[in-house]
Amino acid sequence: MQFQTPLMPATLIRRYKRFLADIVLEDGTQTTAHCANPGAMTGLATPGARIWVERNDDPRRKLRYSWKLVELNGGHMACVDTSLANRVVEEALRAGQVPGLPENAEVRREVRYGQGSRVDFLLSGAGGPNIWVEVKSVTLSRQPGLAEFPDAETKRGARHLAELANMAGQGDRAVVLYLVQRSDCTEVSVAADIDPAYARACRQANACGVEPLAFSSHISVDGLRMGAAVAVRPC
Numbered sequence: 001m002q003f004q005t006p007l008m009p010a011t012l013i014r015r016y017k018r019f020l021a022d023i024v025l026e027d028g029t030q031t032t033a034h035c036a037n038p039g040a041m042t043g044l045a046t047p048g049a050r051i052w053v054e055r056n057d058d059p060r061r062k063l064r065y066s067w068k069l070v071e072l073n074g075g076h077m078a079c080v081d082t083s084l085a086n087r088v089v090e091e092a093l094r095a096g097q098v099p100g101l102p103e104n105a106e107v108r109r110e111v112r113y114g115q116g117s118r119v120d121f122l123l124s125g126a127g128g129p130n131i132w133v134e135v136k137s138v139t140l141s142r143q144p145g146l147a148e149f150p151d152a153e154t155k156r157g158a159r160h161l162a163e164l165a166n167m168a169g170q171g172d173r174a175v176v177l178y179l180v181q182r183s184d185c186t187e188v189s190v191a192a193d194i195d196p197a198y199a200r201a202c203r204q205a206n207a208c209g210v211e212p213l214a215f216s217s218h219i220s221v222d223g224l225r226m227g228a229a230v231a232v233r234p235c
Contacts, residue, residue, distance in 0.1 A: 114163035
């Protein structure tokens with residue numbers, strides 16, 4: 001997945017109201033950027049951090065800049081735009097490059113299922129059962145090398161696990177795919193201390209046959225792509 005326009009470096013002043021960030025561009029201009037991340041962003045929104053933003057001149061947009069990346073220690077990067085995870089996964093699915101999932105499946109997005117929900121992706125027509133896939137963007141890391149989800153309470157995430165468990169109970173495959181959107185982690189776990197309800201839902205879903213998959217990301221100022229599979233710790 002390539003960014004639509006070249007990213008521009010900036011310095012973070014503060015992130016506030018969940019979706020806003022005050023920044024300073026390299027030329028000294030101070031402005032407000034959109035932050036497409038509803039989570040806590042623990043460790044990713046430190047004032048003074050070097051970040052990368054994308055400019056958009058669409059007159060219908062209220063804010064000209066969107067915050068995409070933040071630089072981490074050791075030359076690593078994280079993508080703070082959680083909306084990009086589905087685009088990265090979709091590219092990999094359509095290219096048949098997701099280990100553990102079929103290479104020749106028909107890929108459909110936002111298919112209705114369960115109690116008024118929409119699954120991120122439905123894979124079908126690959127000579128086996130339908131495969132329901134929910135994607136989760138993972139950016140929290142509190143221990144070296146370990147990425148955790150979620151970074152804040154998520155009733156929606158727990159509901160998705162219950163919906164997936166229901167599909168698995170009907171004989172289909174059901175997958176929760178954790179995309180680690182930072183380059184310094186090689187393992188994923190559930191942050192049970194942050195959201196015990198999600199952790200319980202995870203254990204129940206796994207017991208019903210929901211499969212956890214996790215993958216790293218290759219992150220650069222040019223774009224993002226899915227990397228290798230990483231280990232998932234039991235819930």
